Amino acid sequence: MNDLIGSIHALKRRANTEHATTLLHKIAAQVRPIMHARGWRVGTLREFYPRTPNLLGLNVNKGLEIRLRLRSPHTDS
Numbered sequence: 001m002n003d004l005i006g007s008i009h010a011l012k013r014r015a016n017t018e019h020a021t022t023l024l025h026k027i028a029a030q031v032r033p034i035m036h037a038r039g040w041r042v043g044t045l046r047e048f049y050p051r052t053p054n055l056l057g058l059n060v061n062k063g064l065e066i067r068l069r070l071r072s073p074h075t076d077s
Contacts, residue, residue, distance in 0.1 A: 002028075004035045010047045020047050020070050027068065042066050
């Protein structure tokens with residue numbers, strides 16, 4: 001995607017994949033100035049849908065992958 005975030009992936013087996021991808025791109029654009037100022041880099045920004053309803057995100061392997069929940073835990077869309 002850019003010099004700070006390597007790639008962006010939304011869940012393909014869920015409804016509204018295009019909307020999720022757009023949201024991830026918007027999130028990436030909003031945090032880019034913070035990442036640049038701190039010298040942070042992320043390999044992959046990815047949507048995920050964990051079974052635990054209160055889990056909203058994960059940092060995997062020190063930024064190799066950042067996983068974000070975009071969908072409500074009570075819906076399948």
